[in-house]
Amino acid sequence: xxxxxxxxxxxxxxxxxxxxxxxxxxxxxxxxxxxxxxxxxxxxxxxxxxxxxxxxxxxxxxxxxxxxxxxxxxxxxxxxxxxxxxxxxxxxxxxxxxxxxxxxxxxxxxxxxxxxxxxxxxxxxxxx
Numbered sequence: 001x002x003x004x005x006x007x008x009x010x011x012x013x014x015x016x017x018x019x020x021x022x023x024x025x026x027x028x029x030x031x032x033x034x035x036x037x038x039x040x041x042x043x044x045x046x047x048x049x050x051x052x053x054x055x056x057x058x059x060x061x062x063x064x065x066x067x068x069x070x071x072x073x074x075x076x077x078x079x080x081x082x083x084x085x086x087x088x089x090x091x092x093x094x095x096x097x098x099x100x101x102x103x104x105x106x107x108x109x110x111x112x113x114x115x116x117x118x119x120x121x122x123x124x125x126x127x128x
Contacts, residue, residue: 001068001076002050011043012052012066012073020056020065 004012014029015021023041027034044064047053052073055062079088086092098108 001073003077003080004047004050004052004073007043008047008050008052011040011047013070015053015064015066016070020063022061022063026064 010030011026014026018025018029023037023044026044027037027040030040044053048055048064052066052068053064054067055064082088082090082093086096094111097103098111103111
């Protein structure tokens with residue numbers, strides 16, 4: 001899966017939140033100063049070419065919706081991030097951030113408990 005540029009990611013974040021939207025709806029959700037309609041429309045068309053977005057046509061108007069979920073993109077992005085910066089090692093990544101953020105042992109224990117709980121819940125969900 002291709003990575004998104006900063007502008008593409010901003011539009012995707014809004015589209016994921018909105019679920020489906022016209023260009024004007026996306027612009028409405030953007031911070032001031034709002035970009036030009038043509039700018040957002042161009043970004044949306046690029047996202048379509050990349051396979052992230054599709055649309056329903058209503059005459060000349062298009063309603064856009066994501067083809068890739070936020071979770072799918074996050075998973076792919078994080079895998080690439082780990083591979084590029086931490087030799088694909090989750091342990092190296094966690095260790096780096098733990099050191100950078102000066103995490104205490106109790107915070108690390110809490111993090112491990114959260115991860116353990118998430119894994120158990122995921123396993124339970126896939127078993128059902």
